[in-house]
Amino acid sequence: MEDLKNIILLFSCLLMLMVCGCQNQNKIPPTRVSSEQIKQLSDNDIFAISQQACVENDKRAIIAPDYNFLSKRLSNLTQNLPQKINNIELNYQVYFDSEPNAWSTVNGCIRINSGLMTLLEDNELQAVIAHEQAHIALKHGISMIRQAPYIEITDKASELVIVVKEETSQQFEIEADNYAFDLLVSKNLDAIGLVNMLIKMPIHAKNQPTSHPTTMKRIANITDRLSHH
Numbered sequence: 001m002e003d004l005k006n007i008i009l010l011f012s013c014l015l016m017l018m019v020c021g022c023q024n025q026n027k028i029p030p031t032r033v034s035s036e037q038i039k040q041l042s043d044n045d046i047f048a049i050s051q052q053a054c055v056e057n058d059k060r061a062i063i064a065p066d067y068n069f070l071s072k073r074l075s076n077l078t079q080n081l082p083q084k085i086n087n088i089e090l091n092y093q094v095y096f097d098s099e100p101n102a103w104s105t106v107n108g109c110i111r112i113n114s115g116l117m118t119l120l121e122d123n124e125l126q127a128v129i130a131h132e133q134a135h136i137a138l139k140h141g142i143s144m145i146r147q148a149p150y151i152e153i154t155d156k157a158s159e160l161v162i163v164v165k166e167e168t169s170q171q172f173e174i175e176a177d178n179y180a181f182d183l184l185v186s187k188n189l190d191a192i193g194l195v196n197m198l199i200k201m202p203i204h205a206k207n208q209p210t211s212h213p214t215t216m217k218r219i220a221n222i223t224d225r226l227s228h229h
């Protein structure tokens with residue numbers, strides 16, 4: 001899933017500490033964490049890793065200040081949506097980054113690039129936010145790690161590559177869209193945004209153009225739900 005490669009930029013030291021209890025090292029060689037080692041991680045471990053990943057990403061990003069018009073716009077758009085999920089307070093930031101992208105981590109971080117904010121209308125952005133809230137609510141970040149056959153830790157940028165099967169990725173996207181659809185409808189918001197944002201920019205999918213089968217299926221799924229609504 002491009003999704004999770006983008007979402008979970010986990011940190012090698014932290015993960016290495018958790019899976020093998022090794023001492024902190026200045027330089028950790030590229031390595032693989034096996035599925036057996038992954039299974040030893042508790043939900044709380046994964047929450048802690050996600051929290052750390054969010055903090056580290058924020059440190060590397062250029063974050064729009066609260067008074068910036070994009071931050072104000074995002075804050076306004078979240079007002080009609082839940083502020084908490086699974087009893088976790090959600091927190092948002094806009095990154096100054098021209099790549100149209102959005103991601104979330106299971107501990108409640110939702111990050112949206114300025115490139116996506118300028119590309120989308122308000123109802124389309126609310127659809128993106130609802131979709132990211134869905135990933136958090138459905139704990140996809142945890143399932144994704146649990147189902148990974150292995151995780152590869154690279155020596156550059158402390159990034160992890162999580163291998164996720166195409167079917168799993170597609171299933172999570174459809175599940176998140178369905179959750180987002182119900183959420184938007186329950187708040188009297190326009191669920192057509194889910195389709196329009198996909199047409200404009202399939203989120204999490206820099207390598208997946210609109211013609212990609214997953215995107216086509218997602219659009220068909222929401223269009224079908226809209227027609228029966």
Ligand SMILES: [Zn+2]
Pocket residue numbers: 003131135172173176203204
């Ligand atoms: Zn998604």
